[in-house]
Amino acid sequence: MKLVLLGTGGYFPTTRRHTACFLLPEVGVVLDAGSGMCRVGEHLQTTRLDVFLTHAHLDHIAGLTYLINVVPKHVLKQTTVHGDAAKLAAVRDHLFAEPIFPVPPPFRFEPLAASCQLPDRGTLTHFPLPHPGGSIGYRLDWPGHSLAYVTDTTASASADYVERIRGVDLLLHEAYFANDANNLPAVTGHSSLLHVAQVAAAAAVGRLVLVHVDPRFDDDGRYDLDAARRVFANTQIGTDCIELTF
Numbered sequence: 001m002k003l004v005l006l007g008t009g010g011y012f013p014t015t016r017r018h019t020a021c022f023l024l025p026e027v028g029v030v031l032d033a034g035s036g037m038c039r040v041g042e043h044l045q046t047t048r049l050d051v052f053l054t055h056a057h058l059d060h061i062a063g064l065t066y067l068i069n070v071v072p073k074h075v076l077k078q079t080t081v082h083g084d085a086a087k088l089a090a091v092r093d094h095l096f097a098e099p100i101f102p103v104p105p106p107f108r109f110e111p112l113a114a115s116c117q118l119p120d121r122g123t124l125t126h127f128p129l130p131h132p133g134g135s136i137g138y139r140l141d142w143p144g145h146s147l148a149y150v151t152d153t154t155a156s157a158s159a160d161y162v163e164r165i166r167g168v169d170l171l172l173h174e175a176y177f178a179n180d181a182n183n184l185p186a187v188t189g190h191s192s193l194l195h196v197a198q199v200a201a202a203a204a205v206g207r208l209v210l211v212h213v214d215p216r217f218d219d220d221g222r223y224d225l226d227a228a229r230r231v232f233a234n235t236q237i238g239t240d241c242i243e244l245t246f
């Protein structure tokens, strides 16, 4: 199964990174609708699209307004945006309010069920994550391969979600902060690198790819990957437009 990282930055887009958006092109699944959504049409291989939102902060939803331009009309007609019911209502009532976006959303909104069937015998499940206003983590399983996506939460090896992502082949996890300076991860509801590596080790995942990284720096050198790899060896920083296989 292929995964294309369309947006690996946190909070605002830069010349190097768009904000959160991840595409499984073979099955038409998108995780989060940040500004990376502008790239979805370049990679999509299906005639329908299912978008799963973690929450409704702007860096995860702004790309919903791009869909009209970036996917063909026949795909748009079969596009469904899934998420927490209250957050979907907020997106519909505010992001798509006429003074902000003059065209009604040309896709369906559907509150998340406990689990969701995906093409090719896949199953998606989800779990709550602590974050201001709340976020949702996702786990996607197919026979023989699996993926988890955890963003906008404070990583901890003792967090409840660790059991939910146990043993996945690929973990996409946010790491907005390089370290815990000034207690910023806990204060802002985000994660720091070493704690994310500890989560990956505790959950015995196969591979860790860091996303939703701090966009304010133009290189990744301030992330001490050597230290992270001493905790969890198979760690890398995600970059926009790379394709991963899991």
Ligand SMILES: [Zn+2]
Residues within 6 Å of the ligand: 010, 011, 057, 059, 060, 152, 212
């Ligand atoms: Zn975010």
Ligand SMILES: [Zn+2]
Residues within 6 Å of the ligand: 055, 057, 131, 152
């Ligand atoms: Zn957020």
